[in-house]
Amino acid sequence: MNQSTIGQIALPMGGSVQLQQLEFGRGSQILSVVSGLHGDEYNGLGACARLARFLRQVETQQTPYRLVGRVRLFSASNALALVTGERNWPVDQTDLNRLFPGYVAGEATQRLAHFIYEAVRSSRLCVAVHSGHELVEWPQARSFQDYPTGNQALATGLPLSWVQPREDLRQGSLEKTLQQQGVDCLLLTGGQAQQLDPGMAEQLQAGMVRLALHLGILHGPLLPPVHPPRQVRQVQVCLAERAGLWLPSVRPGDLLLVQQSLGEVVDPLTGELLQLVSTKTSGYVMSLHIRPLVTQGSLLVRVAVV
Numbered sequence: 220m221n222q223s224t225i226g227q228i229a230l231p232m233g234g235s236v237q238l239q240q241l242e243f244g245r246g247s248q249i250l251s252v253v254s255g256l257h258g259d260e261y262n263g264l265g266a267c268a269r270l271a272r273f274l275r276q277v278e279t280q281q282t283p284y285r286l287v288g289r290v291r292l293f294s295a296s297n298a299l300a301l302v303t304g305e306r307n308w309p310v311d312q313t314d315l316n317r318l319f320p321g322y323v324a325g326e327a328t329q330r331l332a333h334f335i336y337e338a339v340r341s342s343r344l345c346v347a348v349h350s351g352h353e354l355v356e357w358p359q360a361r362s363f364q365d366y367p368t369g370n371q372a373l374a375t376g377l378p379l380s381w382v383q384p385r386e387d388l389r390q391g392s393l394e395k396t397l398q399q400q401g402v403d404c405l406l407l408t409g410g411q412a413q414q415l416d417p418g419m420a421e422q423l424q425a426g427m428v429r430l431a432l433h434l435g436i437l438h439g440p441l442l443p444p445v446h447p448p449r450q451v452r453q454v455q456v457c458l459a460e461r462a463g464l465w466l467p468s469v470r471p472g473d474l475l476l477v478q479q480s481l482g483e484v485v486d487p488l489t490g491e492l493l494q495l496v497s498t499k500t501s502g503y504v505m506s507l508h509i510r511p512l513v514t515q516g517s518l519l520v521r522v523a524v525v
């Protein structure tokens with residue numbers, strides 16, 4: 220394992236925020252993993268800590284696996300926000316994942332984006348790990364329409380691999396910027412913000428190990444998936460029609476029948492029923508709104524149509 224600081228942001232009273240890179244193995248093929256772009260998402264950090272421990276064991280020949288390429292981890296890419304538990308850079312609330320490819324002569328977050336982008340742009344594949352923000356996500360890999368990463372998403376062995384519409388790629392995100400430059404990028408997501416779910420971190424880590432095996436960067440025994448992986452091309456979105464208190468009756472990963480109830484929106488003061496929410500199609504609950512209060516238009520449930 221080679222640990223290095225690849226970028227620093229000096230703080231006004233001394234000290235600095237550092238961008239750390241852990242590198243394992245050698246060779247020209249590189250799998251990069253970026254987590255913690257949003258500082259309130261800890262499942263990626265947990266998954267990367269597990270992956271780093273596993274790769275150290277691989278390097279010291281304590282496992283039947285062998286590295287034949289390189290894995291680079293940028294686990295705490297927005298370190299200051301991870302410490303304070305905020306989604307965005309704490310000083311000016313900038314979303315780091317809207318600033319790629321960054322700017323070396325710019326402000327703190329523009330420079331941070333630049334350091335990350337320069338470090339991952341030579342990768343064969345870059346994986347960005349996230350969690351839900353207002354949603355809790357069933358573990359899933361996301362590729363994008365018109366980009367050739369659908370098979371890599373399936374190779375993670377996570378329960379769902381969603382081919383997202385091209386319009387979902389946000390300007391300035393790491394995934395859009397890399398793919399526009401011809402570098403393959405996948406998103407992995409699972410769980411929710413402000414929580415580290417050990418089981419979720421384990422599933423995401425196993426997904427990255429399967430990906431490294433699929434890419435030929437790691438050699439060794441296959442890891443069978445826990446759930447049969449399914450490619451999702453169609454997603455049904457259920458929105459709140461009224462502001463109110465959201466009382467869901469399903470959980471992520473539930474298999475739904477047509478017209479099945481998903482929950483209700485009620486008046487938080489009187490309890491009056493405002494909206495019965497049900498699904499139009501059968502499928503799996505892939506994302507579920509977790510905050511109790513919703514406003515008109517809030518995304519309540521995403522159903523992966525199967």
Ligand SMILES: [Zn+2]
Binds near residue numbers: 348
């Ligand atoms: Zn995120």
